Structure formats: structure tokens, C-alpha cells
Amino acid sequence: MTDAIVAEGLGVRYGEVRALTEVTARIRTGEITGLVGVNGSGKSSMLAAVLERVPHEGTVRILGRTPKQARRAGLVASVPQAEAVDWDFPVTVRDVVTTGRYGRLGLLRIPRAADRAAVDEAIDLLGLTHLAERQIGALSGGQRKRAFVARAIAQDAELLLLDEPFAGVDRTSEAAITEVLRALRDRGRSVVIVHHDLSGVAELVDTVLLLQRGRLLHSGPPATTLTPERIAEAFGAGRPRDARAEPRPTATDEEP
Numbered sequence: 001m002t003d004a005i006v007a008e009g010l011g012v013r014y015g016e017v018r019a020l021t022e023v024t025a026r027i028r029t030g031e032i033t034g035l036v037g038v039n040g041s042g043k044s045s046m047l048a049a050v051l052e053r054v055p056h057e058g059t060v061r062i063l064g065r066t067p068k069q070a071r072r073a074g075l076v077a078s079v080p081q082a083e084a085v086d087w088d089f090p091v092t093v094r095d096v097v098t099t100g101r102y103g104r105l106g107l108l109r110i111p112r113a114a115d116r117a118a119v120d121e122a123i124d125l126l127g128l129t130h131l132a133e134r135q136i137g138a139l140s141g142g143q144r145k146r147a148f149v150a151r152a153i154a155q156d157a158e159l160l161l162l163d164e165p166f167a168g169v170d171r172t173s174e175a176a177i178t179e180v181l182r183a184l185r186d187r188g189r190s191v192v193i194v195h196h197d198l199s200g201v202a203e204l205v206d207t208v209l210l211l212q213r214g215r216l217l218h219s220g221p222p223a224t225t226l227t228p229e230r231i232a233e234a235f236g237a238g239r240p241r242d243a244r245a246e247p248r249p250t251a252t253d254e255e256p
């Protein structure tokens with residue numbers, strides 16, 4: 001089966017700052033993969049490189065295609081970090097979710113019944129029906145996050161890339177998002193989530209890519225990847241020995 005993502009020798013630098021160094025990884029289809037590491041370890045840079053949103057070294061294939069081809073074919077949907085969004089833009093939740101269908105609409109972008117149904121379904125899945133007509137800027141952080149996950153769901157892409165989908169969301173929202181991601185995986189879709197700590201990771205993901213200082217420290221199933229030694233190496237000494245026993249280690253910033 002074609003891999004969801006194949007990255008070879010991926011590297012990113014911002015001027016003098018090297019954010020990602022020679023990352024070679026395969027992300028399988030039909031799995032939830034966690035890209036895990038402390039703040040500044042290169043997770044967002046890796047996502048940006050995979051989507052070719054930043055200049056990078058190395059090569060990327062998404063479902064056997066170049067990132068540009070995959071994006072144009074609507075195979076990949078992404079949920080940005082909250083900070084990357086202009087919240088003053090005057091659009092409703094429904095407008096935001098509808099943009100997930102743009103790749104399927106004609107030039108005039110007039111949604112058909114099937115598009116409206118997909119939008120309604122995604123809004124409902126994320127528990128946002130009562131907020132559908134509200135301006136996106138007038139939502140809480142967790143509600144905004146859910147709106148962007150709903151947009152990705154409405155897109156009905158083969159691969160979802162989510163940057164910190166649980167950041168700033170309450171347990172109810174986290175449970176709602178988790179359930180949706182599992183349902184997608186069960187339908188054969190591939191999901192990559194970026195996570196800056198270990199809370200819930202072992203329970204949610206099939207494979208972990210552990211990043212440290214812009215390099216891939218280890219990848220594999222949580223049981224063999226999130227060992228006490230590797231957790232200590234990636235998150236620093238004194239971090240919890242068991243990710244499941246004590247979920248949220250306080251990560252410190254990392255400058256490669």
C-alpha cells in the first residue's frame with residue numbers, strides 16, 4: 001500500500017536557525033501518527049515542509065504524489081495552529097467549514113446539496129451546530145479549533161495534518177476531536193497530529209515520531225518509542241517515566 005507520507009532527508013532552516021535536519025520517515029496510511037516533541041523541536045516545520053509551505057531540503061511524497069499534486073487533488077487537509085489564523089476575518093463557522101469544500105466547487109464556488117450536507121455533517125460531528133452562524137472571532141479557543149477540524153473533515157481528504165489539535169481545548173472538545181480522528185482512521189484515512197507533550201498520545205496514536213532538536217530521535221509504536229529513556233532524552237531529565245501514569249510533562253523550549 002502507498003505510504004501516506006514519505007519524507008527523505010527533510011531539512012528546514014529559517015535564516016541562521018536550523019529547525020529540521022535530515023528527517024527521513026515513512027507515515028503509513030490508515031493510521032494515526034503522532035509527531036511529538038517539546039516546543040521548538042521542529043514539529044510545525046516538518047508539517048510545513050511536508051506541505052511545501054516553506055523552502056526545504058530533501059524530498060516529500062504524499063500518497064505517491066508531490067505535495068503540490070496531492071494538494072491540488074484535494075488529498076490532504078490541514079488544521080493550522082491557532083496562532084496562524086486571522087481571527088478578525090468576518091466569517092461564520094459555516095463559512096469556514098464550507099471552505100473545506102472549495103476544492104470540489106466550480107469557479108463560482110456555489111455549494112451543491114452534497115456540499116451543504118457534508119458541511120452540516122462535519123459541523124454536527126464536532127458539536128458546533130448551535131454555533132454554525134456565529135462569527136469565528138466570537139468563539140472560544142476550543143470552539144475555533146473544532147471549527148477548523150470540521151473544515152478538514154468536510155474536505156473529506158485522504159490525509160489530515162493537525163497541528164496541536166488539543167491545544168487550549170477542554171476535555172469534552174478533546175474527546176469529540178479524538179472520536180472523530182479514530183472514526184477517520186477506521187475508515188482507512190491517515191491522520192498526523194502534532195503534540196508538544198505526551199498526554200493521551202499513547203492511547204490515541206498507532207505510531208509516534210519523536211523529534212528532538214529538529215532531528216528524528218525515534219519512530220515506532222508508542223510501546224517501544226515512548227520508553228522512559230527516550231522520553232527523558234526528548235523531554236529532558238526528570239520528566240515522567242511513564243507517559244500514561246503522569247500525562248503532562250512541562251516541556252521547555254528547545255533551540256536547535
Ligand SMILES: Nc1ncnc2c1ncn2[C@@H]1O[C@H](COP(=O)(O)OP(=O)(O)OP(=O)(O)O)[C@@H](O)[C@H]1O
Pocket residue numbers: 014017018019037038039040041042043044045046196254255256
Ligand atoms: N519563522 C521562523 N523564523 C525563525 N525561526 C523559526 C521560525 N519558525 C520556527 N522557528 C524556529 O525553528 C525551530 C523549530 O520551530 P517549530 O515551530 O518547527 O517547532 P515546534 O516543535 O512546532 O514548536 P511548538 O511546539 O512551539 O509549536 C525553533 O527553534 C523555532 O524558534
